[in-house]
Structure formats: structure tokens, C-alpha cells
Amino acid sequence: MMDEMYDGVNAGANEESLRMVSSSPVGNEPVSDEELRPHVLDGFIGQPLLKAQLQLFLDAARKRDVPPDHILLAGPPGLGKTTLAMIVANELGVPIRVTSGPAIQHAGDLASILSSLEAGEVLFIDEIHRLPRAAEELLYIAMEDFRVDVMVGKGPGASSIPLTLPRFTVIGATTREGMLPSPLRARFGFTAHLDFYPHDELEKLITRSAAVLGLPLDDGSAAQLARRSRGTPRIANRLLRRVRDWAVVHELDTVEPDDVVEALALYQIDTEGLDRLDIAVLNAIVTNFNGGPVGVNNLAAMVGEESETVETVCEPYLVREGFMVRTPRGRVATRKAWDHLGLTPPDGAGALS
Ligand SMILES: Nc1ncnc2c1ncn2[C@@H]1O[C@H](COP(=O)(O)OP(=O)(O)O)[C@@H](O)[C@H]1O
Ligand SMILES: [Mg+2]
Known part of the structure; x- marks a missing residue:
């Protein structure tokens, strides 16, 4: 199950996986991530507000002696979503079943998982925004009414038998909360947003x-x-x-x-956590395009990468750290970028402060 999940998560992230500063798991890292994972909420570092909220949520469920409401964990890769899901199950002392959006190809796959859940069990669905449509619909009903309709037979003679499920808790994890349809989002009683760590x-x-x-x-x-x-x-x-x-x-x-x-x-990682590709991107804006603005396609061509790689892998961090800004006319290097490269913007260069 674990392997399946991580295969799903890694799919399509090949480019990104080659980087030391990739936030997705690389190589056999799912295994090494495991040994460094805290098992109780107390051991989970940082995110104090989120921890306090989750603590209250779990305490209440324990006092009332019912499985807690469904939980959605949203945030970029590598910030502790899987870890939190494991912690929740561990703190409640219940088993956890692990799957992922991409691992579920047909609604029937999900139906068979749901119909085998034990009372109180945690069902962890990683990359939940990648569930197929039909599975999503099945999931709403299961989350709300603890019922799943199992299809029997095929074609015109097919019929559906409603099956009542024991109460259980879904924990969904997503890197793209915005891609979740709102009816599904509304089924979660608690949504935790994970932030980058100071x-x-x-x-x-x-x-x-x-x-x-x-x-x-x-x-x-x-x-x-x-x-x-x-x-x-x-x-x-x-x-x-x-x-x-x-x-x-x-x-x-x-x-x-x-x-x-x-x-x-x-490993060519500098003091700010920038790697070779980040530096190449900044260098290109500054030296080849006079500080910008430059379109992402031109920029990507200059550093010999796919536009998508530049856009999804380098830019979010460069923008967040104030090395570049996105303007309607293209990417512009900030003063901080020039300084970091040890260069001075000439008069009239596109540098922003
Ligand atoms: N708050 C935290 N405290 C301690 N270790 C953490 C924390 N958040 C993440 N980790 C560690 O970082 C690694 C990646 O976390 P993981 O939960 O797999 O991230 P995600 O599922 O969000 O991609 C794991 O080894 C995990 O133990
Ligand atoms: Mg994860």
C-alpha cells in the first residue's frame, strides 16, 4: 500500500525528483522519511496553532468516544501532511488505511476499500484532489451518510445494493486545495493549512x-x-x-x-537554499534580459529547461523569498537577486527593490 501511494505521488515529478532541494520524496526517501517521523503530536515540531486546534479536536473525540470528523490537510509537499495523518491515527489508537487519489482508478476500487473499513479506522487519502470523478461522488456519500452503494452485475441488469458502513474518519491530504470540488471540501469538519516553517x-x-x-x-x-x-x-x-x-x-x-x-x-546549494537551476534562472534574467521583464518561455529556453519546471519548481521559492516578482509583462529580478549574485543593476535595468 505504501509503495503504491508513493508511486502515485512521484508520478510526473521526475524533473523535480532529480533536485536536492526538491520538496517531493526522492529515490528511497519514503523509507528514510519513515524513520524521522514523529509518532505523537507532541513530537511534531512547529505549526503551534494547527497543533492546538488538532489537539482540541482529538481530545473532544476521545471524550465523546466517537471517531472524529473528517480532516483535510492542505499544503505544499514535504511539510508534514502524511506525518500528521499517522499521528492522528496513533493518538486515537486506531488502524490507518493508506491510499491515494491516483491509486484509485475506478469508483469500484474505493467502494471495496470503504466496505472493508473497521469501526473507527482512519482512511488516509493522499493527493485527494486527484481522485476520479466517480470515486469523488462515492466518497461524499460515504463521508456524510456512512453508506456505499455497491454495484452488482453489469449492463441493464445491474443493480446497486446500499451497504451501511461503520463510522470512520477520512483524512485527505492535498497540495492543491483549490482543485477540490467544493461539495467534497465541505464534507471535512476540520481543514488544516500547513505553512512553510520559520x-x-x-x-x-x-x-x-x-x-x-x-x-x-x-x-x-x-x-x-x-x-x-x-x-x-x-x-x-x-x-x-x-x-x-x-x-x-x-x-x-x-x-x-x-x-x-x-x-x-x-551539492551546489548556496546560503539561501538556492541550487544550480535557481541561480541559472536568476542569472539569465539579470544578465541576458537586463533584469527583466522576461516571459517564462524565453527564460526556460535560456536555461535549457521546460517552462513548466521553471514555473513550478524554481519560481515559487524565488518569488516567496523575494528574488523575483511576476508581473503581467513577465518575470523581473529584484534588487535582492542582483545583490545575491554580487551584481549591481545598471541605470534603467528592470530591478525592483
Ligand atoms: N512538524 C514536523 N516535525 C518533525 N518532522 C516533520 C515535521 N513535518 C515533516 N516532518 C518530516 O519531514 C518528512 C516529510 O514529511 P511528510 O509528512 O511526508 O510530508 P508531506 O506528506 O506533507 O509531503 C518526514 O520525514 C517527516 O517526519
Ligand atoms: Mg505525504
Whole structure:
């Protein structure tokens, strides 16, 4: 089941998967993600508001002794959606069934999962925005009325038998909340929005992960790693593993900040968490297009990448960190981008401050 889920999640993300700073799981990472996953809400780092909300939600369900309402977890990859789903099931002491939108090809696949759920069980549907239409409709009914219509037979003689389900909890995860049809969204009693993590929370997370991996890391090193992690726990853990490789090979007793800087420079990740492609994009805007504006297609051609890669992989982080802005006429490098590249915008260049 797990493999299936991650295959689904990885599909179509090949380009992205090659990058050290990709926020999707790469290679055998689903397995290594597992060892770094906290199992109780207390161990989940950061996101204090969300944790408090979820705590209340779970406490109430436990007191009332009923399965909690359905939960939707929304946010970019690598921020802890799967981890939270596992934590919820663990805190409730119930089994969790894992599937994903892309793994369910026909409504019948979902019907058979639903009809085999035990009372109180958590059904985790990753990438829920990718469920086929017919499965979505089946899911609304199951979530609301705890009923599923099982089709028997084919063609004109087919009939549907309503089957009553025990109460259970759906936890949906999505990176594209906007793609969920509103009737489905409305079936969730609680929606949690995960945000990128600030540096101090990432530092705590890195320190915790280093302890799990048995890697002696000083505070300054955790800070260096946090800066380069793009606000994303999955990236933080991945960079930490590369630093561990470095520590093993160099037989270090403690990892110091310089070790982090050197180890990650080897992977061409700079102080701001920008990698080779991000830098190539900024360089192209600044040197080839005089700071912009430039259309994404021209920009992508200049760095030898698909437009879609530039648009979905580089831009969100560059925009969020204030290195570039999107204007109706195209992409423009900000003053911060020029500074980061060590360049001064000439008079009349498209730099924004
Ligand atoms: N708040 C957190 N505290 C500790 N570890 C976290 C946190 N959020 C994510 N992680 C770790 O980051 C990795 C990716 O998290 P995951 O839940 O798989 O992300 P998502 O499902 O949103 O893509 C896992 O190893 C997970 O344990
Ligand atoms: Mg996940």
C-alpha cells in the first residue's frame, strides 16, 4: 500500500525528483522519511496553532468516544501532511488505511476499500484532489451518510445494493486545495493549512532528526542547515543526511558550521537554499534580459529547461523569498537577486527593490 501511494505521488515529478532541494520524496526517501517521523503530536515540531486546534479536536473525540470528523490537510509537499495523518491515527489508537487519489482508478476500487473499513479506522487519502470523478461522488456519500452503494452485475441488469458502513474518519491530504470540488471540501469538519516553517522551527526539527540519526551536530550547524532548507522539513532532513555522509567519510566527532557549508556546497546549494537551476534562472534574467521583464518561455529556453519546471519548481521559492516578482509583462529580478549574485543593476535595468 505504501509503495503504491508513493508511486502515485512521484508520478510526473521526475524533473523535480532529480533536485536536492526538491520538496517531493526522492529515490528511497519514503523509507528514510519513515524513520524521522514523529509518532505523537507532541513530537511534531512547529505549526503551534494547527497543533492546538488538532489537539482540541482529538481530545473532544476521545471524550465523546466517537471517531472524529473528517480532516483535510492542505499544503505544499514535504511539510508534514502524511506525518500528521499517522499521528492522528496513533493518538486515537486506531488502524490507518493508506491510499491515494491516483491509486484509485475506478469508483469500484474505493467502494471495496470503504466496505472493508473497521469501526473507527482512519482512511488516509493522499493527493485527494486527484481522485476520479466517480470515486469523488462515492466518497461524499460515504463521508456524510456512512453508506456505499455497491454495484452488482453489469449492463441493464445491474443493480446497486446500499451497504451501511461503520463510522470512520477520512483524512485527505492535498497540495492543491483549490482543485477540490467544493461539495467534497465541505464534507471535512476540520481543514488544516500547513505553512512553510520559520528558521527557528527548522533548527529544532534538524536537531531532533540529528539525534534520531545519532549525528552530533552543534547549534550553529543546525542554523546553517535551516537556512538552506526552503522552509521544508523534508528538504531539511535530506540535507541533514548528506551532511551525515560528509561526517561519516571525514570521521567527524561533531559537525561544525563549516562542515555544513562545505558539504552542501558540494551539492551546489548556496546560503539561501538556492541550487544550480535557481541561480541559472536568476542569472539569465539579470544578465541576458537586463533584469527583466522576461516571459517564462524565453527564460526556460535560456536555461535549457521546460517552462513548466521553471514555473513550478524554481519560481515559487524565488518569488516567496523575494528574488523575483511576476508581473503581467513577465518575470523581473529584484534588487535582492542582483545583490545575491554580487551584481549591481545598471541605470534603467528592470530591478525592483
Ligand atoms: N512538524 C514536523 N516535525 C518533525 N518532522 C516533520 C515535521 N513535518 C515533516 N516532518 C518530516 O519531514 C518528512 C516529510 O514529511 P511528510 O509528512 O511526508 O510530508 P508531506 O506528506 O506533507 O509531503 C518526514 O520525514 C517527516 O517526519
Ligand atoms: Mg505525504
